[in-house]
Amino acid sequence: MSNTQFSELHLPTSEQALLGRKEPIIPSSPHVATGRNLVPPFPEQMQLIYFGLGCFWGAERLFWQLPGVWVTAVGYAGGLTPNPVYEEVCSGGTGHTEVVMVVFDPEVIEVYQLLACFWQSHNPTQGMRQGNDVGTQYRSTIYCANTEQLALAKSTANQFAQTLVKMGYGEITTEITMAPKFYYAEDYHQQYLAKNPNGYCGLKGTGCHL
Template sequence: MLFPHLRHDHRLPTAEEALKGRPEPAFPLAGRHAVLGNPLAGPYPEGLAVADFGLGCFWGAERRFWQTPGVWTTLVGYQGGHTPNPTYEEVCSGLTGHTEAVRVVFDPAVVPYASLLKVFWESHDPTQGFRQGNDRGTQYRSAVYTHSPEQQSAAESSRDAYQSVLRASGYGDITTEIRPAGPFHHAEEYHQQYLEKNPAGYCGIGGTGVSCPVGVAPAGGN
C-alpha cells in the first residue's frame, strides 16, 4: 500500500491534503465492453443517458449493472475526490478523496433511471459509511453522482423512501453521498469487467435483503 503513514481511511482528505495527481490520464481506455460488446469510452450514441454509482468494490458493482437489461455499456473508475487522474494505488491510499464508481450508460426508453436506483440500493448496504462489509476505507463509500436535476431529485426521493423501509428493518441512517457528478476518471484496463475476465475473482457486493420500493422516484433522468 502506498503512503501507509499518511493513509486516511476514516475521513476524507481536504483539497490541500490530497495527492496532486497529473494533468492527463495515467493509462488509456480503449476497446469494447467484454460482455456487452459496445465501446467503453464516449461519445455515446444519441438517446442514451449516463448514471454514476459508488457501492463498494467496483468489480462486483459493475457486474450488477451490466446484467441489467437496457444498459448499453459500463465502465469503472474513480469519482468524488480531489486528485486529477489518480491511479488505483493512489485511491486506495485514502489521499485522493475518490470512491470506486461505476459509470452506467443506458437507454432510458428501456430501463428508467428509477430502476437503476433500485439496483443500486438493493446491491449494497448504504448505511455503513466508509466501508462495505469487510472492505474498509473512504474509497468504498456509497455515492450517487447525478447528471441532471431530474436525476438528483429522483436519487433523493429514492433515498428517503428506502430509508423508511431500512429503518423499519432495524438499519440505521443512510450515509450515501448524493450530488452532481464531477470528473469521472476511468480505472486501469484490468479493472474493467473484472469478474468477466476473472470468474473466480473477489466480489464483495451484498445487499441488506430489504427491497427498495418500486416507483419511489420519477422515471425520468435522461
C-alpha cells in the first residue's frame, strides 16, 4: 500500500487513487441470517439497490431484517480503485464508501419503503462522516439500479429535506446516482452483527420521518 496520506474529508483524484488489484473478493459463504447466496444469479423477480449510511455492519442488519428483502451483502462502491480491500478503503485512497447491496422482491416491499428506512436510520446531512465515524468511506449514498429508483430517490430526498430543515438540520449531502461497480467486502464483514451480536453499530437517526 502507498504511504500517501489521504484526506478524511476529500475524495482522491484519479491520479492519487490507489491502484488496487485484478482479483476480486468473492464471498465464500452464504448469508448467515438467511442461508441464501450473496452472489448472483438471484431469482428473476428480484431488484437491487445499494445504500451507504455509515459503517456497513449495522446498516446491513437494518435491511436484512425487512420483510421482502431476499438477501444483503456489504461492500465498496463509488470510488476509483478496482477490487479494493478494507484497509485501502479506510485509508481514503480509493474513493469508495461502505455500502449495503439490498436484493429485494418488489412484490413484497416497495422501493419507497427501503428509501424511508434509509432516510430515517441515519443523518444524511453530515458529509464525509456519520456520527463519530469520520472519513470518505462513511458518506451517505444511494446507488440505483434503474431510472425509476433514481427518480424516487431524488423525490424522497427533496421531501425529507423539508422535514430536516424544520427540525434544524442542514442540507442533505447524500450522493444519489445510478449504481457504479460494486465490490464485495471481505468475508468477516458479511453479516458481521449476526456473527458478533454485541459488535459495534453506529446507526443513529435524526428522529425525522419521511
